[in-house]
Amino acid sequence: MKKIVLASASPQRRKLMKILGLPFTVTPSRAREITRLTHGCAHLVQVNALRKAREVAQRLGEGIIIGSDTVVLSSKGRLILKPRNMQEAKKNLKELMARPHWVYSGVAVIDAGTGRREMGWEKTKVFMTKLTDQAIDRYHQLVSPLDKAGGFDIEGKGALFIPRIEGCYFNVVGLPLAKLAAMLKKFGVSALFFIFLLSGVCHAGAVPPQVCHLDDCVSVEVVSKQADMDRGLMYRTGLGRDKGMLFIFTFDDFQSFWMKNMQFNLDMLWISLDGHIVFIGHDIPACTSDPCPVYTPDRKARYVLEINSGYTTSHNWKVGDKLDFKGI
Helix, strand or coil, rough: CEEEEEEEEEEEHHHHHHHHHCEEEEEECCCCCCCCCCHHHHHHHHHHHHHHHHHHHHCCCCCCCEEEEEEEECCCCCCEEEEEEEHHHHHHHHHHHHEEEEEEEEEEEEEEECEEEEEEEEEEEECCCCCCHHHHHHHHHHHCCCCCHHHHCCCCHHHHHHCCEEECCCHHHCCCHHHHHHHHHCCCCCCCCCCHHHHHHHCCCCCCCEEEEEEEEEEEEEEEEEHHHCCCCCCCCCCCCCECCCCCCEEEECCCCCCEEECCCEEEECCCCCCCCEEEEEEEEEEEECCEECCCCCEEEEEEEEECCCCHHHCCCCCCCCCCCCCC
């Protein structure tokens, strides 16, 4: 088996790597991280993870190199990295406690000998209990926030004020193990039964099925049986925020839809087998009486996604964009 190298000085990531049961060494990356958010958090953490892994791969010239990067996005849409000082750490933690926030981790794996690479990412929603200023100060006396994205530790005393998360726990610590184990398998490195164990921990029942474009995700009901497809969203009065219904067909075709007995307008996306949007119907109107028009794309598709009217425009989803199916 090729040598496995973790391109990180993080003690938390070293501990998580040991869970995989694979021998590895540590060579911290010297790569400079990008801290400006231009294309979404998912893009940012993957680019940084790749930069870290690539720098170590170039130095060593051999081995399977693992790079990772973690950031926190507050409910205000502000990117929160490692705090520069204790004052910033306190300010950041109070912002994160105000409303649920997201933790993103990117992973990159490079075979230094061949140059082959794989990248992936995960995100987890974190809910915190609000603490007083005095309690935050006490926490920071016990746990240094300066070496942690977001300035808190879910694996230590920070767990006392994190009552709930939605998503992968290990992702919040800094290394999504199920994602990493699946990526390593593509390089011929097997973590044995751990991949199945951790997939259950990180995914089974933790996060509803989602369709994502970069870091914008829609939670979906998945339908594949004909009776469910025929019924669809008929007679419902609306969809929740960031909700949708995904139709999965058994073959590619010009999948036709109509809006008979619908009570609200929809955006409808036709999607290819490889996840690319091939056609979009914007603001398709409800139809409560015959005759109802039939909507047919100009390209064959394997999936059709129905979401709230206006979502594709407001979130800049376009024909040609690649969507990521999570938990489906």
